[in-house]
Amino acid sequence: MNILFVADPLESFKIAKDTTFSMMREAQRRGHRIAVCEPRHLNWRSGGEVDAQVREITLTGDAPVWFTESGRPRRALRTFDAxxxxxxxxxxxxFFYATHLLExxxxxxxxxFNRPAALRDHPEKLAVMEFPRFVSPTLVTRDPAEVRRFHAEHGDIILKPLDGMGGTGxxxxxxxxxxxxxxxxxxxxxxxxxxMVQRFVPEISDGDKRVLVIGGKPVxxxxxxxxxxxxVRGNLAAGGKGVARPLSAxxxxxxxxLGPVLAARxxxxxxxxxIGDWLTEINVTSPTCFQEITEQTGFDVPAMFVDALEAALATR
Incomplete structure (x- = not known):
C-alpha cells in the first residue's frame, strides 16, 4: 500500500513523541510505502488533477537524521492508496484551502483521512456544542456583555480563542x-x-485527559x-506532565x-x-499522544490506527 502523509516539515518532527512518526513507523513495519508532502506542495492546475511534489522516504529510526529519501516525484493524490x-x-x-484541494x-x-469536509465541519472547540449533555456550561460569543453575564453566573471561568492550540491564549x-x-x-x-468561555472545572488539577477514538472505538x-x-493548563506544549490511565466510566x-457518530462523518x-466528567474539545486535525500511551501502558495505539486504516480501505 502507498500512503501519503500531508504534514508539517519532516525536519520539525520530534520522533521521540511524534504521533505522525509513529503512524509512519507502524505502516512501514507492515510493508507499506511512505511518501510525505506539506500543504504548500499541493497543486491543482485547471483541467488537471490535484497533485503534489512528494518526498518518498524510508524510516531508519536514527536521530537526528531518521529517514532516507529516494526521490521527489510529482504525483496525483488519487494514485495513493491513502x-x-x-x-x-x-x-x-x-489549512482551509488545503481541505478544498483535498476534497x-x-x-x-x-x-x-480524516475527510476534508469533516475537518472543516468540526472546528475543534466549537464541535463540543453539538453534544450538550457532555459539556460543562459554555458560551461562544464576541459580546463582552455576554462574557460578563456568564462570569457573574459562574464566578470562576476559562476564556480561550477558538483557533488556539497547545494551550495558547x-x-x-x-x-x-x-x-x-x-x-x-x-x-x-x-x-x-x-x-469561548467555559465554567472552570477544578478537576483540571488531576489532568486534562486525551481520549483517543479510532474508527469509532476508544483506545x-x-x-x-x-x-x-x-x-492552569495541562497541555504538554504548555509544560503539562503526561500520565496514561485506564478510561474512567x-x-x-x-x-x-461520540465515536460512531464522528466515524460515520x-x-x-x-x-x-x-476534564473531570466534562468534554472540552474534539480534536480532529492531528490528534496526538500515541507514543506516550503506548510506552506507558503497552497498548499499541499505532497498530490500532493502522488496523483501522486498512479496514477502511478494504471497504471500497
Whole structure:
C-alpha cells in the first residue's frame, strides 16, 4: 500500500513523541510505502488533477537524521492508496484551502483521512456544542456583555480563542473578575473575534485527559496531561506532565456515544479532551499522544490506527 502523509516539515518532527512518526513507523513495519508532502506542495492546475511534489522516504529510526529519501516525484493524490491529513493546527485560511484541494482529490478518487469536509465541519472547540449533555456550561460569543453575564453566573471561568492550540491564549478569571475586561478585549479584538468561555472545572488539577477514538472505538487508555506548578493548563506544549490511565466510566461513556457518530462523518481519528466528567474539545486535525500511551501502558495505539486504516480501505 502507498500512503501519503500531508504534514508539517519532516525536519520539525520530534520522533521521540511524534504521533505522525509513529503512524509512519507502524505502516512501514507492515510493508507499506511512505511518501510525505506539506500543504504548500499541493497543486491543482485547471483541467488537471490535484497533485503534489512528494518526498518518498524510508524510516531508519536514527536521530537526528531518521529517514532516507529516494526521490521527489510529482504525483496525483488519487494514485495513493491513502492520503493522511496530519497538518498541525492552527486551522487558518491556508489549512482551509488545503481541505478544498483535498476534497477535489477525493472527487478524483483519492481516499483522504480524516475527510476534508469533516475537518472543516468540526472546528475543534466549537464541535463540543453539538453534544450538550457532555459539556460543562459554555458560551461562544464576541459580546463582552455576554462574557460578563456568564462570569457573574459562574464566578470562576476559562476564556480561550477558538483557533488556539497547545494551550495558547487560555486565561482563567476567578470570582473577583480581575482583568476580565482586558482579557476579553485581548481575545475578542474589541468585539471583532469570537471566543469561548467555559465554567472552570477544578478537576483540571488531576489532568486534562486525551481520549483517543479510532474508527469509532476508544483506545482503552487516556493520557492525562497534568498542570505543573501554578499553571492552569495541562497541555504538554504548555509544560503539562503526561500520565496514561485506564478510561474512567465517564470517559468511556463519552467516547462510546461520540465515536460512531464522528466515524460515520469520515473522522477516522479523533482526540476527545475531557476534564473531570466534562468534554472540552474534539480534536480532529492531528490528534496526538500515541507514543506516550503506548510506552506507558503497552497498548499499541499505532497498530490500532493502522488496523483501522486498512479496514477502511478494504471497504471500497
Amino acid at each position: 492520503v493522511l491529513m496530519r497538518k498541525d493546527p492552527p486551522f487558518d485560511s491556508e 477535489q482529490a477525493e472527487r478524483e478518487g483519492a481516499r483522504v 487560555i486565561f482563567r478569571v476567578r470570582a473577583d473578575g480581575l482583568n476580565l475586561g482586558s482579557i476579553t478585549e485581548t481575545l475578542n479584538g474589541n468585539g471583532t473575534t469570537t471566543l 482503552p487508555h487516556s493520557l492525562a496531561r497534568i498542570p505543573q506548578g501554578s499553571e 465517564r470517559d468511556g461513556e463519552i467516547a462510546e456515544a 469520515g473522522l477516522l481519528l479523533v482526540g476527545l479532551d475531557v
